[in-house]
Amino acid sequence: MTRAFNIVLPLLLGAALLGLWEWIVAVKEIPPYVLPAPSAIAAAFTGNFSSLMASLLATLSITLQAFLAALIAGVTVAILFGQSRLVERALYPYAVILQVTPVVAIAPLILIWVGFDHINTALVLIASLVAFFPILSNTTLGLKSADRNLLELMQLYGASRWQILWRLQMPTALPYLLGACRIAGGLALIGAVVAEFVAGSGTATGLAWRIIEAGNRLQIATMFAALGLLALLGVAIFASLSAVEYWLLRRWHESALQRQS
Amino acid sequence: MSLVTLTGVAKRFSNGTQALSDLSFAIAPGEFVSLLGPSGCGKSTALRLIAGLIAPDSGDIHWNGARPETGFVFQEPTLMPWADALTNARLALDLKKVPRAQGNAIAAAALTRLGLKGFESAMPRELSGGMKMRVSIARALAAKPRLLLMDEPFAALDEITRAALNDDLLALAREDAITVIFVTHSVVESAYLSDRVLVMSPRPGRVREEIRLPSGKRDRMSPAFGEIQARVARALMVPA
Numbered sequence: 001m002t003r004a005f006n007i008v009l010p011l012l013l014g015a016a017l018l019g020l021w022e023w024i025v026a027v028k029e030i031p032p033y034v035l036p037a038p039s040a041i042a043a044a045f046t047g048n049f050s051s052l053m054a055s056l057l058a059t060l061s062i063t064l065q066a067f068l069a070a071l072i073a074g075v076t077v078a079i080l081f082g083q084s085r086l087v088e089r090a091l092y093p094y095a096v097i098l099q100v101t102p103v104v105a106i107a108p109l110i111l112i113w114v115g116f117d118h119i120n121t122a123l124v125l126i127a128s129l130v131a132f133f134p135i136l137s138n139t140t141l142g143l144k145s146a147d148r149n150l151l152e153l154m155q156l157y158g159a160s161r162w163q164i165l166w167r168l169q170m171p172t173a174l175p176y177l178l179g180a181c182r183i184a185g186g187l188a189l190i191g192a193v194v195a196e197f198v199a200g201s202g203t204a205t206g207l208a209w210r211i212i213e214a215g216n217r218l219q220i221a222t223m224f225a226a227l228g229l230l231a232l233l234g235v236a237i238f239a240s241l242s243a244v245e246y247w248l249l250r251r252w253h254e255s256a257l258q259r260q261s
Numbered sequence: 262m263s264l265v266t267l268t269g270v271a272k273r274f275s276n277g278t279q280a281l282s283d284l285s286f287a288i289a290p291g292e293f294v295s296l297l298g299p300s301g302c303g304k305s306t307a308l309r310l311i312a313g314l315i316a317p318d319s320g321d322i323h324w325n326g327a328r329p330e331t332g333f334v335f336q337e338p339t340l341m342p343w344a345d346a347l348t349n350a351r352l353a354l355d356l357k358k359v360p361r362a363q364g365n366a367i368a369a370a371a372l373t374r375l376g377l378k379g380f381e382s383a384m385p386r387e388l389s390g391g392m393k394m395r396v397s398i399a400r401a402l403a404a405k406p407r408l409l410l411m412d413e414p415f416a417a418l419d420e421i422t423r424a425a426l427n428d429d430l431l432a433l434a435r436e437d438a439i440t441v442i443f444v445t446h447s448v449v450e451s452a453y454l455s456d457r458v459l460v461m462s463p464r465p466g467r468v469r470e471e472i473r474l475p476s477g478k479r480d481r482m483s484p485a486f487g488e489i490q491a492r493v494a495r496a497l498m499v500p501a
Contacts, residue, residue: 149339152314156333157353157404167355171343252343252384 036221041228044221052210052222056229059192059206062120063237066127067188071181073128074135081136082143082169083161099133103191107198119199123206126198127191131184138180142173175253178245185237193230207233262325263287264408264440265311270320271465272306280306282465284320290407293434293441295451295458297497303466304444308333308410311442329408329440332401336413338393340385346372346396347381353404371399374433391422398426402433409434411443415450424481427453431478448497452490453479460496470496 018038024030025037032040045052077095081088107126114122146169154164196208207226214222249256270284280303288294296304309315310322312333332353340349347368348355354364369381375395385393394414401409415423431454434441445451451458455474462469472493479486 147339149335149337150341152309152312153333153335153339154352154356156312156314156331157356159356163356167352168341171341174343252386257386 033218033220036224040221041224044219045225045228048222048225052207052225052229055205055207055210055226056233059189059196059208059230060233062123062127062192062195062206063185063189063233065124066191067131067181067185069124069128070131070135070184070188074132074180074184075139075177077136078139078143078173079165081140082165088140095133095136098129103130103194104198107195111199116199123192123195123199126195127188130191130194131188134180134183134187135177138176139173142176143169145176146172175245175249175255178241178248182238182241182245185241186234189230189234189237262290264290264292264325264329266321266323266325267307267311268321268323270307270310270317270322272303272310272315272317279465281310281317281467283467286459286468286471288440288442290440291438293431293443293454293456295455296442296444296461297448297451297458297493298446298461298466299463300446302461302463304446304461305412307466308412308442308444312410330404330406332404332406332409334394334397334401334409334411334414336416338385338390338397340393340396340400342385345382345384346377346388346399349385349396350399350403352400357404368399368403371403372396374402375399375429389422391418391426394418394426395429398430398433402437405437406439409439409441411441413444413446416445416447423450430454448490448494452486452493453481458493458496460493472496 022037022039025035036044077091081092103126106129110126110129111119111122114125116122143165146164150168151164154168159167192206193208196206197212199209200212207230210226211223211230214220214226246256266287268285270281271279272281273279284303284307286294296307298304306315310317312331313328340346341352347365350368350371351364354367359367372378372381372395375398377392377395377399380388380392380396385396388396397414415426418426427450430441433439441454443451443454452474456476457474458472459468460470460472461467474489474492479489
């Protein structure tokens with residue numbers, strides 16, 4: 001009952017707002033290059049369906065590759081940090097510098113270094129830079145949060161570093177890591193869009209480029225269609241990562257437990 | 262011949278706290294010894310020293326022969342929340358790379374001895390406080406320890422659960438002839454369980470008095486047990 005209500009209510013509100021939008025555009029005779037009506041946007045969407053889908057796939061591909069790269073790099077560096085305080089002290093400031101420097105500012109440099117011949121590699125690298133830090137910092141925190149007593153017990157039983165990492169520290173860090181993944185998934189998408197913007201015309205074919213292109217041609221309806229797809233993609237990434245998190249934690253972690261009734 | 266002998270053991274923590282100043286006692290094989298004292302008297306530190314988790318600043322911990330297989334039970338059950346009861350009980354065996362099937366059999370048997378048959382696949386969050394502590398003890402017993410170190414294991418449990426666990430622990434320790442060093446701040450518990458009670462002074466901890474108790478099973482309701490409790494209480498409560 002409440003579950004259905006939670007889905008129906010936002011949908012009803014959305015439909016009402018779209019209707020209002022359509023009505024205002026018609027009544028006020030707003031020109032389509034300022035604000036196209038929802039019906040015009042829908043027409044632009046169906047009219048450009050195959051090319052928009054190709055752009056969606058291009059952006060999705062960059063985002064996923066960047067997310068995976070950030071995940072692997074973030075977890076690997078976090079494990080290194082967990083094994084050696086010295087490595088952590090030496091490297092952490094640079095990880096922070098990487099995080100606080102705006103990616104838009106680094107992107108042109110990376111494009112030049114990697115080269116426009118390898119534009120996809122450059123885009124993935126830029127997007128993964130944005131997604132890297134939350135995974136690194138959360139996983140580092142998670143690895144350090146292992147129960148002291150369990151750690152000592154394992155040492156008493158002669159556990160190796162490797163056993164302690166796999167049997168205690170990694171499971172402890174898992175909820176932290178999954179929380180970071182939800183953030184990093186969204187950031188990878190933002191990073192991919194920023195990278196496409198910076199890369200500019202021609203070689204990039206993702207949704208961000210479609211937005212620039214449509215904007216340049218004053219095809220505002222197509223712009224809206226691409227923007228809508230981008231938002232949907234972001235929601236889909238967030239929802240899938242939340243589902244993975246729930247599935248992995250459902251048996252034991254407080255965050256995934258149903259309240260007793 | 263004693264199993265382990267502590268002589269003049271002192272330990273100061275990095276924050277400057279002198280936890281133990283001159284701790285000396287010996288433990289005989291098969292004995293059930295309680296370390297009884299107020300909070301912060303260094304009882305837990307003594308256990309961790311014996312477990313070899315920390316090293317003393319001075320003094321000597323001498324083992325008669327090699328250090329025996331040692332189990333440790335904490336005040337909290339300290340189970341892995343992501344693993345079921347069987348996997349938790351199997352911890353020491355997994356770390357020693359015992360084959361999975363054999364490990365499962367040993368761990369399941371340990372759970373059964375603790376009255377947890379049928380709960381092998383239960384997650385810790387599904388178990389009550391007393392049951393979690395039973396899994397924790399099963400985990401210790403599955404490693405077939407010769408020495409069991411227990412750090413106020415039942416302090417957080419209710420009276421009835423605690424009494425049942427006390428009885429089960431005594432029976433299991435006798436059955437396997439395990440030496441137990443049991444840290445507690447409960448007079449009743451130390452009087453009920455122990456062959457010997459080492460009463461410790463407040464920080465820095467030392468053994469202030471040693472009380473040898475009559476052997477044999479105690480009856481909680483009997484006047485004789487009341488006598489034993491009174492003896493322990495007197496030793497604990499005298500002003501330093």
